Structure formats: C-alpha cells, structure tokens
Amino acid sequence: MLPSGLRTMMEDGSVKRVTAFQQRVYEAVTRIPRGCVSTYGLVARQIGCAAPRAVGQALKANPYAPEVPCHRVISSRFEIGGFQGATAGAAVRRKLDLLDREGVRFISGRLVDKRRVFKF
DNA sequence: AACTAAGTGAAGT
DNA sequence: ACTTCACTTAGTT
Numbered sequence: 001m002l003p004s005g006l007r008t009m010m011e012d013g014s015v016k017r018v019t020a021f022q023q024r025v026y027e028a029v030t031r032i033p034r035g036c037v038s039t040y041g042l043v044a045r046q047i048g049c050a051a052p053r054a055v056g057q058a059l060k061a062n063p064y065a066p067e068v069p070c071h072r073v074i075s076s077r078f079e080i081g082g083f084q085g086a087t088a089g090a091a092v093r094r095k096l097d098l099l100d101r102e103g104v105r106f107i108s109g110r111l112v113d114k115r116r117v118f119k120f
Numbered sequence: 121a122a123c124t125a126a127g128t129g130a131a132g133t
Numbered sequence: 134a135c136t137t138c139a140c141t142t143a144g145t146t
Contacts, residue, residue, distance in 0.1 A: 019144080019145080021143095021144065021145090022144095039126085039127095040125075040126050040127085041126070041127060044126085044127095044142095044143095049142090049143075049144085050141095050142055050143070051126080051127095051141090051142040051143035051144070052126040052127060052142075052143095053123095053124055053125085053126045053127085053142065053143070053144080054124085054126090054142080054143050054144040054145080055125085055126080055144095056124065056125040056126060057123090057124055057125075057143095057144060057145065058125095058144080058145090059125065060124080060125055061145090070125085073125085074125095075125085075126065075127085076126075076127060076128090077126095077127085080125095081125055081126085082124095082125025083125070084125085085125070086125080087125060091125095092125090095125095
C-alpha cells in the first residue's frame with residue numbers, strides 16, 4: 001500500500017499510483033531538452049540514486065508519456081535502452097524513430113553524436 | 121524473495 | 134574495438 005498523496009487521476013478515469021521516487025525521476029527527465037538525450041545513470045545521479053536500474057523501472061511505469069520524455073533516456077554505453085517494457089522489437093524501433101525526428105541519430109545501435117548527451 | 125528499460129570492470133575474441 | 138560474464142546497485146511487487 002502506498003501513501004495516499006501519491007495518486008494521479010488519468011483522463012480516462014483510471015488511477016495511477018506514483019511513488020515519491022518516480023516523481024523525482026519524472027521531474028528530472030522532463031528537464032531533458034528536445035534534441036538531447038540522457039542516460040539512466042545520469043538521471044540516477046541527478047536525483048541522488050545509486051541504482052540506475054531503478055530509474056529504468058520508473059520510466060517503464062511512466063504514466064505521463066509523452067509529457068515526460070522517457071524516450072530521451074538511453075544507456076551509458078550509448079545504446080538505445082528499452083521502451084514501453086521492451087528491450088527489442090517494435091517498441092524500441094518507435095523510440096529510435098522519435099529520437100530521429102528530434103535529430104538524434106543512431107548507427108548500428110549506438111548514438112552517433114555524443115555531444116547530444118544532456119549533462120544536467 | 122525475485123525481478124528489473126543499468127553500470128562497471130575484467131577477460132575473452 | 135567488440136562481446137560476454139560476474140557482480141553490484143536499489144526500488145517495486
């Protein structure tokens with residue numbers, strides 16, 4: 001059971017439960033500008049968390065897409081990372097497409113221009 | 121107790 | 134430079 005202050009009513013009437021940790025993750029990710037990316041590790045460091053995997057878990061549960069641009073978070077080795085619960089397949093291709101539309105390119109699974117990494 | 125959308129370093133190819 | 138592999142991390146269920 002979660003604290004009662006951490007509920008969010010969605011437009012369709014459903015209620016999503018968002019933990020304090022998730023709110024910290026979403027707040028940080030919202031600051032990543034269009035055309036840039038960050039990494040799970042950098043987001044974790046930014047919010048004072050030592051476990052980047054926990055950031056991935058929070059983004060997987062992101063109820064605020066696309067307002068919280070979770071597609072702009074990739075792995076520290078400049079690989080694409082996951083999207084909508086998948087680490088491969090159609091969902092990840094959509095993530096690549098979203099980034100491509102913002103001018104962020106990947107070649108053979110790796111981010112081309114490392115200057116696009118937003119350092120907070 | 122088990123499971124992660126990860127990170128790191130080490131060792132192999 | 135690339136690919137595994139083992140180990141670690143901490144938040145959620």
